[in-house]
Amino acid sequence: MKYQMRNAKIYVQERADHRDIGRRMDWDWQGKDLRVKVLYSQKGIATQIWVATSTGYFLMDCGDGILRDLFPYSADWIHRLSAILLSHSHFDHVAGLFALLSFLRLRNRTASLVIASPDRSFLQEIRRFRDRMFAGFPYELDLRSIEESNPYQCAGFQIRSFAVPHSEHASFFGQAMPVLAAGYCLESAQGEIVLYSGDTGWFSGLSRYVRGVDLAILEATFDLPKGEGRHLTLEQAQQLGHLAKTTILVHR
Numbered sequence: 001m002k003y004q005m006r007n008a009k010i011y012v013q014e015r016a017d018h019r020d021i022g023r024r025m026d027w028d029w030q031g032k033d034l035r036v037k038v039l040y041s042q043k044g045i046a047t048q049i050w051v052a053t054s055t056g057y058f059l060m061d062c063g064d065g066i067l068r069d070l071f072p073y074s075a076d077w078i079h080r081l082s083a084i085l086l087s088h089s090h091f092d093h094v095a096g097l098f099a100l101l102s103f104l105r106l107r108n109r110t111a112s113l114v115i116a117s118p119d120r121s122f123l124q125e126i127r128r129f130r131d132r133m134f135a136g137f138p139y140e141l142d143l144r145s146i147e148e149s150n151p152y153q154c155a156g157f158q159i160r161s162f163a164v165p166h167s168e169h170a171s172f173f174g175q176a177m178p179v180l181a182a183g184y185c186l187e188s189a190q191g192e193i194v195l196y197s198g199d200t201g202w203f204s205g206l207s208r209y210v211r212g213v214d215l216a217i218l219e220a221t222f223d224l225p226k227g228e229g230r231h232l233t234l235e236q237a238q239q240l241g242h243l244a245k246t247t248i249l250v251h252r
């Protein structure tokens with residue numbers, strides 16, 4: 001059958017121009033040594049938080065849409081991204097990771113990249129992905145399960161993680177299943193600290209980590225309490241936020 005084009009409406013999408021980048025990052029917070037932009041954060045969709053320093057970039061969580069979120073900005077992040085800090089392995093925090101790793105390969109990154117996660121089996125999945133998908137992976141993946149007692153130095157900054165309580169939605173398994181989850185503290189040599197809670201339920205030790213930090217990025221998922229150990233309520237996050245010098249609430 002001949003293809004009839006007459007009267008057809010044809011839409012041609014403008015091609016995204018990879019050179020048309022360089023929009024200025026409108027920072028959500030700027031300290032002396034660290035700057036923070038919440039690229040995107042919505043519960044059940046995606047969360048990705050960008051932290052810039054003079055020596056490298058850090059990405060806290062890597063949800064779906066990460067490439068579109070980063071694309072408008074200067075492309076130096078392709079080579080200067082130092083570490084990806086994953087709070088846990090729920091899809092809205094990791095779904096963009098494999099696209100990002102593939103994109104870095106496509107753009108000939110050569111520098112080693114740290115990926116931290118509290119979930120060793122997920123780190124193993126990343127290792128498998130690398131081995132299965134790419135015979136010649138041009139950059140090293142430095143996969144780390146960072147313990148609270150064993151902080152790690154990266155690009156001149158200290159990364160510490162701390163375990164937090166978090167669980168699956170109870171309806172999936174009939175009961176709430178705990179997942180391996182962590183929060184992170186990123187500290188400059190001058191002692192400036194950015195804390196990210198990841199997904200966490202309330203626990204009494206959380207205030208100890210938040211107190212006095214320069215910026216606390218806290219999840220505030222629920223408007224009202226919905227079961228222990230899954231997420232903070234807005235009220236709990238606001239209370240905690242008063243302990244930090246500045247607070248940004250995310251994952252709403």
Ligand SMILES: [Zn+2]
Binds near residue numbers: 088090166199
């Ligand atoms: Zn989660």
